[in-house]
Amino acid sequence: MAHFNFFSRMFKTITAVLLIGFIACAYQTTRPPPPNICGSTGGPPVTAPRIKLRDGRYLAYKEHGVPKETAKYIIIYLHGFGSSRHEIAVTTWEIVEELRVHFVTFDRPGYGESDPDPKRTMKSTALDIEELADKLALGSKFYIIGNSMGGQVVWGCLKYIPHRLAGAALLCPVINYWWPTFPANLSEEAYRQQFPQDQWALRVAHYAPWLTYWWNTQTLFPASSVMAGKPKFSQKDIDFMSKVAGRQKRKANVTQQGDFESRHRDMMIGFGRWEFDPMDLKNPFPGNEGSVHVWQGDEDGLVPVTLQRYIAGKLPWIHYHELPGAGHLFPGADGMTEAILKTLLLSEK
Template sequence: MSWKVIVVLLIGLLAWAYQAFCPPSPRICGSAGGPAIEGPRIKLRDGRHLAYMEHGVPKEIAKYKIILVHGFGSSKHEASIATSELVEKMGIHIVSFDRPGYGQSDPDPKRTIKSTALDIEELGDQLELGPKFYIIGNSMGGQVVWGCLKYISHRLAGAALIAPVVNYWWPGFPSNLSTEAYYQQFPQDQWALRVVHRAPWLVYWWNTQKWFPHSSVITGKPNFTAPDLKVLAKIAGSLANRGYATQQGLYESLHRDMMVGFGRWDFDPMNLENPFADREGSVHLWHGTEDGLVPVSLQRYIAEKLPWIQYHELPNAGHMFAYADNSAKDAILSTLLTGD
């Protein structure tokens, strides 16, 4: 084989590798060929935009103001808790927003747990929610709540984590416990998380290649248990906004979410101190015993390590219990806001 042929093959290999490993540019909302901008957005400190929706009573007359953080593959439209009858009765104003890269919020290539917490603080400021507001995070949004407790706790009146996703590499977990929980996941999810944590530069390739199974969550076939399947059957008609969530591209929404959530954090939630030692607020963690996505054993350990968190374990409940269970929505809101 001549050197010219070898050079051509190497160039071809490099071109293939570049296309395989390098994600495409996101389709920025409002740009040429990108999705149209619909609905309100704020402009953040670095020029990015954050899209949001408002629910409940007007903020001018609201007694309680809550910022709601959506989960993986979702958007500002994930606001089922706003359908609770308590929203009107108690005078609650809720703001949901598209996390960076989702829906109509601009991607943030430098996104971290901290940067999203600062985005939330700025959202509260620009919408004039007052010096303190409540925060509720569902599933992957629960990780954002941990960031808020770390970086903007002085702005919080209280916090609730609903079936929060954990990072198996948080150093506060005993290795035997996190390993056992890790191996409860589907094999393809174990591999996907290994790639995310140890080789994030491979994430795009891993989730687009055809040789090995992809993450079950990305493919839409996660380990839902019987309680979750019942919930999904009830809410099937309300999932029309799933395409909206990833309309700017999968990399800056789903893939980036995985890299941030399961990458290396600059703090361990189990080292956090009680932000409400003065008892002027509270933190609550809600989890179902039949959650097939996030092992309940890890939440129990977190609750043991952080006794200032009020832990609520729901028997026979799966990962999505808060979507269709009106009694759960009411309990989350009333417990967070009034302690009842």
């Protein structure tokens, strides 16, 4: 009996040790590596002009176009998923000079040379933009354009800093399938149009955000197709990518501080539980002193056109522009620069 009790206790001890070890290993695999902060010891160098924000973080920015002192319009541009301050979807020198536009682009937190923000929310990013405008003396009001995931940030600006906006444009803004106002059958139908691995990746980002990094780095199941660089592009998007393949610049610097605080956190926030529903927003320009425009391709494989139409129907103050045959990359198509800028800046308010 004594021998039995001894082996029984030993077995329980070994089992407990193995269980603790398994849990510890599992926990470690879900934890992303710490970010490699720009300017820190061993970190990437700081090459961009930056401002210091209210909480001590640094935000890297870049200025384009005519000098702000002689500009007629000031625009802050928000880059999309996996991009940076160097990528701007709506700019050609001819139209910028003609309209006298001063552009400011910046690395969203965790991207490029902007410090990560572990507490990032839709509100904190909107306040970053307001602080950027103040530090650069861009004036009391400015225009804002957001592309793809950057379009989501525009919703945050319309919610939290509408008093600072002269107008806004959202270019194929990414949609969160869990916004409460969507009819369940409509969002479910749109959700099912995504690749199966993307459906799972989005579920994880929404219901178990702490597993987002693990899910998109493990090898047991297919991870997000967008993370893997193989998103659900239309044929026009694929043709466009082939056309501009040689123009891609500085891609290596986009996630140089780590994938987690840039792309993974984008997923966690973009498809997580929002603190507001965009379809509950009020008209930021009740006196028609400004305008808000949403541009959407009807063959966009990443952002369902059916949900974009529903949003536009719920917000009658939105000027909705649907482009037949266009995919997700339409902002880079010939002539779109002029159309987007002139519609935003010159259309009757």
